[in-house]
Amino acid sequence: MTATADKQTEHPSITLLKDLVKRPSVTPEDAGCQDILAARLAPIGFDCETMHFGDVTNLWARRGDTGPVLCFAGHTDVVPPGAADAWDTDPFEPVTKRELLFGRGSADMKSGLAAMIVALEDFVARQPDHEGSLAVLITSDEEGRARDGTLKVIEALEKRGEHIDWCVLGEPSSQDELGDVVRIGRRGSLSGILTVHGVQGHVAYPQLADNPIGRFAPILAELHTVEWDRGNAYFPPTSFQAVEIRAGADFPNVTPGELSARFNFRYSTEWDHESLKARVRSIFDAHDIDYELDWHLSGEPFLTEPGILSDAVCRAIAEQTGRQPGLSTGGGTSDGRFISPAGADVVELGPVNASIHKVNEHVRIDDVVTLTAMYRRIMEILLT
Numbered sequence: 001m002t003a004t005a006d007k008q009t010e011h012p013s014i015t016l017l018k019d020l021v022k023r024p025s026v027t028p029e030d031a032g033c034q035d036i037l038a039a040r041l042a043p044i045g046f047d048c049e050t051m052h053f054g055d056v057t058n059l060w061a062r063r064g065d066t067g068p069v070l071c072f073a074g075h076t077d078v079v080p081p082g083a084a085d086a087w088d089t090d091p092f093e094p095v096t097k098r099e100l101l102f103g104r105g106s107a108d109m110k111s112g113l114a115a116m117i118v119a120l121e122d123f124v125a126r127q128p129d130h131e132g133s134l135a136v137l138i139t140s141d142e143e144g145r146a147r148d149g150t151l152k153v154i155e156a157l158e159k160r161g162e163h164i165d166w167c168v169l170g171e172p173s174s175q176d177e178l179g180d181v182v183r184i185g186r187r188g189s190l191s192g193i194l195t196v197h198g199v200q201g202h203v204a205y206p207q208l209a210d211n212p213i214g215r216f217a218p219i220l221a222e223l224h225t226v227e228w229d230r231g232n233a234y235f236p237p238t239s240f241q242a243v244e245i246r247a248g249a250d251f252p253n254v255t256p257g258e259l260s261a262r263f264n265f266r267y268s269t270e271w272d273h274e275s276l277k278a279r280v281r282s283i284f285d286a287h288d289i290d291y292e293l294d295w296h297l298s299g300e301p302f303l304t305e306p307g308i309l310s311d312a313v314c315r316a317i318a319e320q321t322g323r324q325p326g327l328s329t330g331g332g333t334s335d336g337r338f339i340s341p342a343g344a345d346v347v348e349l350g351p352v353n354a355s356i357h358k359v360n361e362h363v364r365i366d367d368v369v370t371l372t373a374m375y376r377r378i379m380e381i382l383l384t
C-alpha cells in the first residue's frame with residue numbers, strides 16, 4: 001500500500017464508514033447507526049430528533065431556524081447479504097484491499113452517510129454562522145417497504161410547517177466514475193393487478209364457455225403496442241411490461257374460468273398515476289370483458305429542473321474531478337419520490353453503483369474522500 005493510500009484509509013469519512021458497515025442494519029433494522037450519526041451532529045449544533053414509525057427508526061436533525069433549508073438525506077438500512085460464503089470477506093466486517101473498501105452497504109449507502117456527516121463537520125467548523133439551515137433526514141426503511149420511513153418523516157414535517165428547499169440524497173448515482181452521473185428525478189412506477197372473469201367449459205363447446213384468455217389477448221397486444229408517450233427532455237418514453245399471466249384449468253380439454261395478470265409501468269412526467277390509470281381503463285372498457293383491476297403505486301415520477309441546486313452540485317463535481325456530470329432520471333425509485341412532492345428540489349449524488357446489492361459490494365476509498373469534499377462545497381456554494 002502506498003503512503004497516500006494509507007493516509008486515505010485514516011480519513012475521518014473512512015473511519016466512520018467502517019463503523020457503519022460493522023452494524024448489520026438489514027432492512028428495516030438500523031442497528032444503532034443513527035445513534036452514531038446523531039452523536040456526531042449534536043456537538044456541532046444540530047437538534048436531533050428520533051422519529052419512530054412502526055418498527056422503523058428515523059432521524060431528523062436540523063441546525064438553524066431560518067430558510068433556505070439544505071437537507072442531506074439517506075438510509076442506514078441495507079439489503080440482506082445473501083449466502084455469506086458467496087462473499088470473499090464477512091459482509092459486516094469492513095475490509096480494505098488495495099484502493100477498495102468491501103462490506104454490505106459500503107456503496108448503498110453508508111459511504112454517502114459517512115461523507116455527508118464529515119462534510120457537515122468540516123463546513124460548520126469553517127462557517128459556524130452560515131446562512132439558512134442545514135438538515136439531515138435518515139431512515140432505516142428504504143430498501144424494504146418504505147412505508148414508515150422518509151414518507152412519514154416528510155408528513156410529520158409538513159404537519160408542523162417545516163419545509164426543505166434543497167435536498168441532496170447520497171444514493172450511489174455514479175456509473176463508472178465518481179460524479180459522472182447525478183440524478184435529477186426518477187420515473188414513476190405503477191403496477192396493475194388484474195383479474196379477468198370468464199366461464200369455464202369444454203374446449204369443444206366454446207359457445208357454452210367464456211374463455212378469459214381470448215378476452216384478454218387483444219387488450220394485452222394493445223397495451224404492448226400503444227405509444228404511451230415519446231418521453232420528454234428529461235425522461236425516456238413510458239414503458240409497459242407484463243410481468244405475470246396465469247390462466248388454466250389443469251386439463252387439456254377444459255378452458256379456464258379466470259385469468260390473473262400483473263403488469264408494471266415505468267412512466268415519465270407526461271403522466272400522473274390517475275391519468276395513466278384512466279388511459280388503461282379506457283383500453284379495457286373499449287373491449288367486451290368482465291374484469292377487476294387493482295393498482296399499486298410505488299411512486300410518482302419527479303423531476304428537479306436544472307437550477308440553483310443542480311448547478312451547485314455540478315460545480316462541486318467539476319471542481320473536484322473536472323467532470324461534467326450527466327443529468328439522469330434513470331434507475332429504480334428512491335426516497336426522492338417522497339421528498340420532491342413536498343416542494344423540495346432533489347438531486348442524488350453518491351458513489352459508483354456497479355456493486356450495489358451484489359456480493360462483495362465495495363466502494364473506492366478515494367471516492368468517499370472526494371465525495372466528502374463535494375458535499376462540503378455544495379454547502380459553501382448554497383449557504384455562504
Ligand SMILES: [Zn+2]
Binds near residue numbers: 171172
Ligand atoms: Zn440506497
